[in-house]
Amino acid sequence: MAPTIGVFDSGFGGLTVLRALLTRIPQAHYAFLGDTARLPYGSKSRRTIAKYAAESAQFLVNQQGAEYLVIACNTASALALDAIQEAVPVPVLGVIQPGAQAARAASRTGDVLVIATDATVQSHAYAAACQALGLRALEKACPLLVPLVEEGWTEDSPRHSVTEQVIGIYLDELLMDAAAAYLQPDTLVLGCTHYPLLRPLIESIVPVGMKVIDSAEATAAQAARLFDQENPGAGAPGPSHLGTRECANVHCFATDSVEKFERLGSRFLGCPTGKVELVDLGG
Ligand code: DGL
Numbered sequence: 350m351a352p353t354i355g356v357f358d359s360g361f362g363g364l365t366v367l368r369a370l371l372t373r374i375p376q377a378h379y380a381f382l383g384d385t386a387r388l389p390y391g392s393k394s395r396r397t398i399a400k401y402a403a404e405s406a407q408f409l410v411n412q413q414g415a416e417y418l419v420i421a422c423n424t425a426s427a428l429a430l431d432a433i434q435e436a437v438p439v440p441v442l443g444v445i446q447p448g449a450q451a452a453r454a455a456s457r458t459g460d461v462l463v464i465a466t467d468a469t470v471q472s473h474a475y476a477a478a479c480q481a482l483g484l485r486a487l488e489k490a491c492p493l494l495v496p497l498v499e500e501g502w503t504e505d506s507p508r509h510s511v512t513e514q515v516i517g518i519y520l521d522e523l524l525m526d527a528a529a530a531y532l533q534p535d536t537l538v539l540g541c542t543h544y545p546l547l548r549p550l551i552e553s554i555v556p557v558g559m560k561v562i563d564s565a566e567a568t569a570a571q572a573a574r575l576f577d578q579e580n581p582g583a584g585a586p587g588p589s590h591l592g593t594r595e596c597a598n599v600h601c602f603a604t605d606s607v608e609k610f611e612r613l614g615s616r617f618l619g620c621p622t623g624k625v626e627l628v629d630l631g632g
Pocket residue numbers: 358359360362363388389390391392421422423424425466469495540541542543
């Protein structure tokens with residue numbers, strides 16, 4: 350029987366990770382939980398993030414039968430991976446390590462930039478993961494980007510030029526800080542679930558030749574390797590585009606605003622989310 354992979358995010362941005370997983374492990378069943386009632390995690394304390402993330406992980410494992418967990422949320426991966434691993438008896442994969450490894454593979458200068466939420470940056474989880482791989486990383490919190498993506502202001506159009514301006518300001522500041530620290534960054538890590546939706550805009554703004562790393566892709570690749578090891582022969586290559594067949598294997602849950610999840614979630618997932626079920630995880 351196809352295994353169930355639980356995918357967790359504070360909201361529906363983590364559907365970008367699920368999209369990448371679906372193209373690599375299309376034969377699995379997926380239970381996705383977006384803790385939309387308690388979003389954003391990116392401005393909360395470690396203690397609160399750990400409590401929320403552990404409860405969410407327990408829902409996916411105990412109530413949905415997940416045999417593997419992918420923590421699509423960068424903030425939860427940065428601050429609560431240990432708490433999640435203690436809370437559930439299944440393999441847990443976060444997004445930080447795969448993101449850092451992808452940056453290691455991409456960077457020639459060994460200097461990388463990371464943009465993420467406040468909490469992720471304050472934890473310095475990316476800097477530590479990069480440093481362990483011999484990279485120097487400079488991190489910057491970009492708290493305005495999540496609300497802009499949540500609002501759907503992701504297009505490169507005159508109507509959404511504010512998004513381009515905001516990205517431009519953050520990246521200018523980060524590049525100035527990098528120059529002041531004598532770094533020569535050639536790689537930018539998108540350290541937040543929401544940022545892959547801004548990738549075309551970000552790529553149009555970064556200096557020519559700078560590589561942009563999407564930790565969603567890197568995480569899905571690592572999950573596929575783990576899955577192949579544990580299910581030899583099961584890892585058939587997936588389709589490059591998602592169809593109704595792959596998306597039928599997805600069951601989404603949210604702790605609030607299921608209508609918004611259904612409406613905007615398809616943008617992150619690349620196909621309709623289907624009916625999203627409301628769940629109550631307590632306060
Ligand atoms: N999912 C979060 C992350 O990847 C972004 C949204 C939030 O702050 O909860 O860091």
